[in-house]
Each structure stands twice: as C-alpha cells, then as structure tokens.
C-alpha cells in the first residue's frame with residue numbers, strides 16, 4: 001500500500017479487510033523489538049487497510065470531517081520531525097511561538113475577525129477544547145455573581161455539555177432553548193431574555209448546527225443577543241465549528257445571503273471556537289480559540305509556579321498561560337502551510353464548489369419521487385449538509401445502511417432522527433470533491449437503493 005495522500009475510491013474498508021486488520025494486531029508486548037522495517041510493513045500493509053478513507057476518498061460524506069491538503073500533510077510531517085514544544089515563548093531559541101501567533105492572525109484575517117480586538121488567541125486540540133475555554137472564561141467573567149451560571153444555546157452541540165461537565169458547571173447547566181416555531185434553527189430571543197432574567201449568564205451560539213448546517217442567528221439576532229448580554233452581564237460564546245465560520249469567506253451575493261447573514265456580527269461575541277481540521281482541511285487535531293478578553297484568559301489559565309515562565313517582555317503570551325496544556329504540539333505549522341500554499345481564493349472556491357454540490361443533491365432529492373428533503377424543500381438555502389429521508393417508511397428504516405453497502409460512498413444518519421423518524425445526512429466536507437463525479441455517483445447509488453428496495 002502506498003502512503004501518499006493520493007485519492008482512493010473506497011470510503012470505508014470492507015468487513016473482510018477490517019477483520020484482517022484486527023487479526024493482525026499484536027496484543028502481547030514482544031520480548032524483543034520487531035524492528036523498524038517489520039513495523040512499517042505491519043502499519044502500511046496490515047493496519048492501514050482497516051482505516052476509513054475519510055480524508056482520501058472524495059465521497060466520504062459521513063459525520064462532519066474535512067480531509068487533509070497536501071501542504072498541511074507535508075507541514076505536519078515537518079512538525080513531527082522537528083517536534084517543537086510550543087509551550088513557552090522563547091524568542092531567542094525558536095521561531096515557533098512567533099509562527100503560531102502569526103498564523104492565528106492569518107486565520108483571523110481569513111475569517112474576518114479584527115486582530116486588534118480578538119487579542120486572545122490560541123490553537124487547541126479541537127473545538128471541544130475551544131468550547132471548554134469559552135465556558136471557562138465565561139464562568140470567570142460572571143463568577144462575581146454567584147449562582148448565575150447557566151448556559152443557554154438554541155442548538156447545543158454535544159461537546160458543550162461535556163465542557164460544562166468538565167468545568168464542574170454540570171451538564172444540566174446547559175439549557176437548550178426551544179427552536180422557534182417555523183422549523184428553522186433560530187434562537188428564540190424572547191426565551192433567551194427570560195432565561196437571562198432568571199439567572200443564566202453564558203450565552204452560547206451555534207454558528208452552524210452540526211446535523212443540518214443551519215444557523216441559529218443572523219446579524220440582527222447577534223446584535224440583539226449582544227445587547228441582552230450587556231444588559232444582564234452575560235458572556236457570549238460562539239461555537240462556529242460545523243463549517244460555520246468558514247461561511248465568512250463567501251462573497252456577499254444573493255445565493256449565499258442566507259449563509260452570510262448567518263455568520264454576520266459574530267464578531268460581537270466575547271469568545272469564539274472553531275477548528276482547522278474541519279474548516280481548513282488540516283490533519284487532526286487542531287482547534288482554535290479567539291477572545292477579546294486576554295486578561296480573563298490569563299486569569300483562568302496562568303501557570304503561576306514555573307520559574308522558567310518569566311517570558312521576555314513581548315506581545316506574545318506563552319501559550320501555557322492562555323490555554324489548557326503545558327507541552328503542546330506545533331499545530332500552527334500545518335495551518336500556516338495550507339493558508340500560504342492555497343490562499344483565500346482557493347478556500348472560497350472550494351466552499352462554493354461544496355455548496356454547489358450539496359444544493360445539486362438537495363435539488364435532486366426535492367425532484368425525486370422517492371425522497372424528501374429536510375427540514376423543507378428549500379434547496380437554495382442548503383449549506384454543506386443535505387438532510388433527507390425516504391418517503392417509504394420501510395425503506396427509510398434501512399436507508400443509511402442500504403446506501404452504505406456500496407463502499408464507494410459513506411453517509412451517516414441523524415442521531416435521534418428528524419421529528420422521530422430516521423433521516424440520512426450527506427455532509428460535503430472534503431476538498432477532493434469535483435462536483436459532477438460525486439453527483440453522478442450519489443444519484444446512481446440512491447437509484448439503486450430505491451430499485452433494490454422494491455424487490456426485497
């Protein structure tokens with residue numbers, strides 16, 4: 001097996017391949033080392049065939065994953081080779097912290113967040129860690145007001161409950177706001193104000209809901225949320241992960257209005273979580289966190305006792321004083337490499353191509369007799385996720401499994417279904433998609449599924 005970043009045509013391994021990979025695992029520590037050559041052969045020849053091709057197959061549409069660009073892969077390899085520990089700012093020893101700081105600013109330029117306003121910035125292990133940072137800062141910010149520490153969110157991602165649990169706020173402290181009546185994912189702002197009046201003090205906004213790619217706010221809502229937060233002394237955190245923040249690179253044209261509205265005014269937040277492994281197609285694990293309140297960030301994460309921390313006076317804080325970890329991987333390098341290699345236009349065109357494919361699939365679903373687009377027929381508002389189900393209830397029960405019997409493609413179901421019934425989800429996440437090719441494949445597979453369901 002080759003170990004380049006070349007594209008492959010199977011999205012997940014067959015059962016036989018998986019079984020073979022499992023059977024090859026060495027489960028007892030050998031008395032003596034088996035050698036580098038043997039180990040390489042083992043990893044590439046026996047283990048790797050048991051991996052998903054989520055990053056290497058253009059038609060892996062499950063969950064929400066990005067892929068890995070060639071430039072990012074190369075840089076990740078360099079990062080491992082030089083193995084910089086990006087924990088303390090030591091400008092006379094390494095350029096690593098400077099590069100990290102520069103890269104975070106490039107990212108802010110790409111996504112349209114003022115570098116001089118969002119002065120707290122750090123790479124994390126992923127968006128879950130970034131959400132944790134956001135809630136931790138929010139708690140610090142409001143801690144003076146004892147008891148007011150509920151978090152409200154219209155469509156909270158599971159990672160938010162986890163962050164709340166880890167912080168000791170408790171899972172129950174995350175209050176999901178009711179969705180507004182009209183089947184959209186909108187924040188119910190009246191419900192929000194009632195919760196704030198009742199003592200909630202951290203407002204978390206999902207910019208890009210994970211199952212549907214829908215937005216919970218538009219620019220006006222964000223302004224209103226900011227005003228409410230100021231009135232009640234609350235903290236506003238934005239979880240901009242499911243490709244949400246990325247919509248900020250789109251041109252402001254009519255066909256994207258719904259999306260660009262959905263991510264406008266996000267800069268009114270106190271803190272923002274995002275990730276590069278989904279957004280920018282860098283390898284796992286790479287998240288980022290921006291905040292206006294560097295002082296609060298340092299207050300929470302300062303590492304007070306290590307003598308070597310007395311950093312030279314500089315604008316760059318030591319990462320270990322503004323984030324969770326002490327020793328840290330050089331996550332900035334793949335981000336730096338991919339941003340420089342491809343640039344803003346490439347990322348914009350990539351996203352436009354992904355949206356075009358998702359909308360084409362959505363339109364096919366709307367026009368078909370067998371399937372139904374969710375939450376409604378409006379394919380022109382689709383972002384990168386196509387949520388749908390089979391009209392025939394029996395087919396719908398097994399739809400995801402039937403689609404996935406063809407290993408060229410892989411989709412996932414919506415956990416819990418949509419309004420009590422199973423729903424399938426095609427998330428267009430990879431830079432490898434070409435459009436025509438994937439569209440033809442999907443239509444072919446969906447039509448096969450329908451045909452075969454009539455005979456079985």
Ligand SMILES: *Cc1c(COP(=O)(O)O)cnc(C)c1O
Nearest residue numbers: 126127128157159210241242275
């Ligand atoms: C994926 C996702 C997360 C979790 O991000 P990780 O990087 O996997 O930790 C959080 N929020 C949303 C909306 C997501 O889509």
